[in-house]
Amino acid sequence: MDLDWSALGEVAAVSLGVTVAVVVVFALGVLGLARVEGTRETDGGTHALGIAQAGLCFLACAAVVAYGIYLIVPQFH
Template sequence: MIQAAGDGQFLGVDWGAFVVVFLVAFAATVAVVVAYSVGLRLLAVAGPERRRLPTAAAWLCIGVAGAAVLYGLYLIIPQFH
């Protein structure tokens, strides 16, 4: 049975929900990329002498990025639930 699209829908798509999902996914992607790139930059700043504070902050940023990626995989793959 074919039904007419409801309010706020075109071609049967709820575009408001689509935009919300897009914005959240985009923000999460930016957050992961920024965390990883800041971690790499801090590793470069630490230099060959490996100062403690920049190195620890770098590994923290890389760990946050990795944890976000693993959490995203957990949400996507249904066998993990």
């Protein structure tokens, strides 16, 4: 059995990088929601920037998950 260690390392590095990126983007989405809640408690209003930030971040996370499912399921190709 012969393993291509460089390809294995490349896959591991890319998967680690994407995982960290998705976690950071998701955390930024949660931060946006927290900003909305904080503004709502102090002013009684909403903060449009926080809602937009949360929406874009969660949409990006969903896109990464959908792309991963597309890569795994052969019927989608």
